[in-house]
Amino acid sequence: MVRPEFVKVLLRRPARRARTEADWLRSRRAGSNVAVFHEFQPPPYGGGNQFLLALVRELQRRGLAVELNRLSGRTPACLYNSFNFDFRRLRRFARGGVRMVHRVDGPISAYRGFDDGTDRRITEINELADMTILQSQFSLDKHAELGLELRNPVVVHNSVDPAIFHPPRERQPHARLRVISTSWSGNPRKGGDILSWLDRNLDFDDVDMTFAGNTQQTFDRINVIAPRPSHELADLLRAHDIYLAPSRDDPCSNALLEGLACGLPAAFLRSGGHPELVGEAGLGFDEAEELPAVFAQLRDELDERRARIRVPSLDDVADLYLEALTA
Template structure:
């Protein structure tokens, strides 16, 4: 069926009417910080979880936070990658307040194909940003190598919500039972490492290991148990019941899944790619080929307590303070 010729025009007019209504309503709203991001309902990826944790910390400090609106009292705007309504931001923006662009990627490297999203994101940065937050030094360097000159760049790594992802009451490690391996991923993109998980499914000694994969996996394993995407609380429980985390994702700028596992007290074995080494530090080992993993598992199991003691800390409160500094705001609101 052919569309009515004026349908698109009417839709655009309706959108603009909505933007105008939001701008008028802004005169009566009172908020301090605006976050432009389209949140997805759980279960969802770690990026949504990080931003929810950031919002909670800001609000607990007394900051008034709004989503996808800008009020007359708004002092700073944080807009996330390309996951927001850019036209709405254009209509509602107020000149003279900090506009902070949070970026990851490059997506062409992460996804394994270039559909123009990185260039579109750079355009948004040039159009709106007064400063840019990258989630890892790897991400910043890769963008710069592609020719992108971001506004006032700085690196602030993510952190997991400590109310959910923590190491309290985790099951103790023991060599007297099977070693429990775990991986998580919400995407079935092949760059998430399905070939590595397939190799492990075929070659690990299953008299010594059991393995749970939480999320979406584009293969049908015989030995790895696959759990469907779950709530953060369920994921955290499964992580705390496991011993070693494995991730084989390629060119992942700042893996929230890895941060969540480390925060639950799991040493990790990671593909030497993307931002993994920055996050892992001494809390595990990296590999370049799947064939290296069995020996690394043996090494981590043998010195488990040492690896666990070297797991880095990801402090959402410290990260929140860094975000506020990027917005030119104090750690807590004045006179409130």
């Protein structure tokens, strides 16, 4: 017997194709400054979604007309994000004379820890691109290492919305060091094993540890907070001293950038794009057992490390995206 959910999928595909064709016909005489293809989700959600929401708001603040998941007949440029959109829809709308820029993260196989063919699909849709934007040098190098060829790649780090993620006006001293880690994804490679080690071994008389987001782990002593909207998350970050970035092969962690932007020096796993994002504004580690000493050193150097935080401004990042879209 055919399962009902399978029937729904079969029925949904023709309906989606029909909507795409109707939207294509309606848009032939319309136009915007730029089109963005991405399946946007209301926050809280993943880092790429958060960044693109901030980027679109910045472009609109500058007076640019941005259309979403549609490339009208008079729109001269299109930014499409990784694999998080309808490939068939983009191919239907794509046409000659449009500047196509593909924003790529990952490699997804490195980030997830397994290869399900997503990287291959990304390279296939990348054939439409005039230029590819990757979020970190790590991501660029890792794609090359895996033999994944991308068209005219450049590196542009992500940024955050400065109206939301910014340092506090003043800081209150804390009797115990306050450390926080955040993640929308429950992927174990986000550092669940490191957090579990801390839950068992950290001196909680000296350190207050908080995790905000989704996780598959269960903790006895770490304070766990459910995912929060961006403004609430920013307030929570500003109430802490240090950001912990324990994820593996994360190309350009927006969660880490949000912590840094709120004025938190970072303890980061030497993996992925973490080292290039943090620079001298924190300390790296290779094993969870190093963290008590890392936290102690960061406590002694908080003001010094905080002064070295450098997060790419949204204004500068938007300039680089516009340069790619109008080259």
